[in-house]
Amino acid sequence: MTPRALLFDVDGTLVDSVYQHVAAWCEVLDQTGIVFPAWRIHRRIGLGGERFVEALLADTGRTATPPEVKRLLRRHDRAFARRAHQVKALPGARELLQFLSNAGAPWALVTSGRPQDARPALQALGIRRRGATVVTGDQVADAKPAPDLLVAGAERLGVPIEATIVVGDSVWDFIAARQAGAFGVGLLSGGYGRDELLRAGARRVYQDAADLLRRLGELGIGQTESARSLKAS
Amino acid sequence: MTPRALLFDVDGTLVDSVYQHVAAWCEVLDQTGIVFPAWRIHRRIGLGGERFVEALLADTGRTATPPEVKRLLRRHDRAFARRAHQVKALPGARELLQFLSNAGAPWALVTSGRPQDARPALQALGIRRRGATVVTGDQVADAKPAPDLLVAGAERLGVPIEATIVVGDSVWDFIAARQAGAFGVGLLSGGYGRDELLRAGARRVYQDAADLLRRLGELGIGQTESARSLKAS
Numbered sequence: 001m002t003p004r005a006l007l008f009d010v011d012g013t014l015v016d017s018v019y020q021h022v023a024a025w026c027e028v029l030d031q032t033g034i035v036f037p038a039w040r041i042h043r044r045i046g047l048g049g050e051r052f053v054e055a056l057l058a059d060t061g062r063t064a065t066p067p068e069v070k071r072l073l074r075r076h077d078r079a080f081a082r083r084a085h086q087v088k089a090l091p092g093a094r095e096l097l098q099f100l101s102n103a104g105a106p107w108a109l110v111t112s113g114r115p116q117d118a119r120p121a122l123q124a125l126g127i128r129r130r131g132a133t134v135v136t137g138d139q140v141a142d143a144k145p146a147p148d149l150l151v152a153g154a155e156r157l158g159v160p161i162e163a164t165i166v167v168g169d170s171v172w173d174f175i176a177a178r179q180a181g182a183f184g185v186g187l188l189s190g191g192y193g194r195d196e197l198l199r200a201g202a203r204r205v206y207q208d209a210a211d212l213l214r215r216l217g218e219l220g221i222g223q224t225e226s227a228r229s230l231k232a233s
Numbered sequence: 234m235t236p237r238a239l240l241f242d243v244d245g246t247l248v249d250s251v252y253q254h255v256a257a258w259c260e261v262l263d264q265t266g267i268v269f270p271a272w273r274i275h276r277r278i279g280l281g282g283e284r285f286v287e288a289l290l291a292d293t294g295r296t297a298t299p300p301e302v303k304r305l306l307r308r309h310d311r312a313f314a315r316r317a318h319q320v321k322a323l324p325g326a327r328e329l330l331q332f333l334s335n336a337g338a339p340w341a342l343v344t345s346g347r348p349q350d351a352r353p354a355l356q357a358l359g360i361r362r363r364g365a366t367v368v369t370g371d372q373v374a375d376a377k378p379a380p381d382l383l384v385a386g387a388e389r390l391g392v393p394i395e396a397t398i399v400v401g402d403s404v405w406d407f408i409a410a411r412q413a414g415a416f417g418v419g420l421l422s423g424g425y426g427r428d429e430l431l432r433a434g435a436r437r438v439y440q441d442a443a444d445l446l447r448r449l450g451e452l453g454i455g456q457t458e459s460a461r462s463l464k465a466s
Contacts, residue, residue: 023256039423039424195426
């Protein structure tokens with residue numbers, strides 16, 4: 001039997017960076033003179049960059065030209081870069097990835113961001129890019145909530161998408177997982193509520209990566225004690 | 234008939250300050266060397282200061298002496314003060330309070346913070362302290378989720394607590410409202426999920442103050458068009 005493969009979102013799922021993204025966007029949008037309350041920004045984090053800006057502007061009835069959107073994204077990148085040193089691995093994230101590697105369960109990171117956005121996260125997780133499967137937004141036609149990133153992740157791991165578990169913290173992860181036909185598992189560590197994740201399509205919700213690591217058996221990952229002792233005998 | 238009275242929480246309900254409080258606490262707690270993920274801090278905002286610190290420490294199995302708690306609170310105050318200029322009124326908050334004043338519906342602000350903490354919020358709302366009923370944490374024996382602040386607010390307005398509507402953004406507001414026997418109304422503008430607020434005891438949940446203002450009639454506040462025309466005739 002092939003062990004189930006896991007596709008991990010990064011921000012809010014493995015690294016504690018959602019609130020830094022919110023702060024960076026607050027700073028940038030404040031300079032535009034339009035009022036974007038922080039909670040509305042928070043609820044859009046995880047959408048691919050351009051979709052993020054479009055979704056926020058839609059709230060205010062405004063639109064932006066593609067060059068304006070690009071300008072806002074560049075300003076966010078600079079504002080986030082000033083906060084990147086604060087980004088830490090979430091509790092249990094490093095241990096979870098290590099456990100999966102040891103257990104021979106394939107895993108990949110799938111993130112809407114660009115390679116340079118993923119760098120502080122990989123650093124916080126102690127991952128070298130060459131040593132892991134990492135799919136970034138620039139490698140696919142459409143970012144979350146489109147299923148493209150997840151489909152690409154499964155392809156890179158060489159497993160059918162239906163055999164994957166998508167682990168994420170935002171509703172966008174589960175809208176994408178549903179479209180792709182993957183099994184969604186939510187973590188509360190990005191600051192969404194449990195019911196928001198369940199309603200969007202998450203089938204199970206755990207507190208954080210540490211909680212997921214303790215309960216991997218519920219998802220059929222890792223060997224049971226009895227399987228291990230059978231093998232050893 | 235006495236018009237129903239409203240008791241408003243401040244942070245996340247009327248002013249956009251929750252994410253600044255999270256950032257301030259992240260900064261302070263980071264210096265203690267204990268890992269406190271931002272989402273766990275976020276979910277405790279709205280608890281009275283000392284209870285907040287105790288609840289966070291409980292997660293890590295640590296305790297703090299009263300002087301240590303006080304020291305952390307002072308450091309948070311300084312970290313928040315550096316962000317206070319970012320605090321703005323949430324959409325519809327000023328208009329909502331103005332409408333209630335014009336309609337003769339009594340209202341008060343009830344906040345776990347101390348008077349100096351409430352100052353930037355009052356400023357953002359365009360309220361002079363002498364012109365409004367404001368109950369702060371230092372004026373009662375116990376902060377939220379104890380009902381003391383709400384009971385004091387109702388007393389100051391001269392209305393029975395059962396006739397009040399408590400408007401808040403966090404589960405702590407509704408735990409307090411339930412204990413006090415008040416009717417809880419939730420707003421999503423502090424970044425909690427709708428179901429979290431409903432489960433904690435909110436009877437209705439609106440997006441933000443602007444949304445509540447449009448739907449005040451659902452709560453029996455303000456006159457209907459027909460009542461107004463009857464009066465005029």
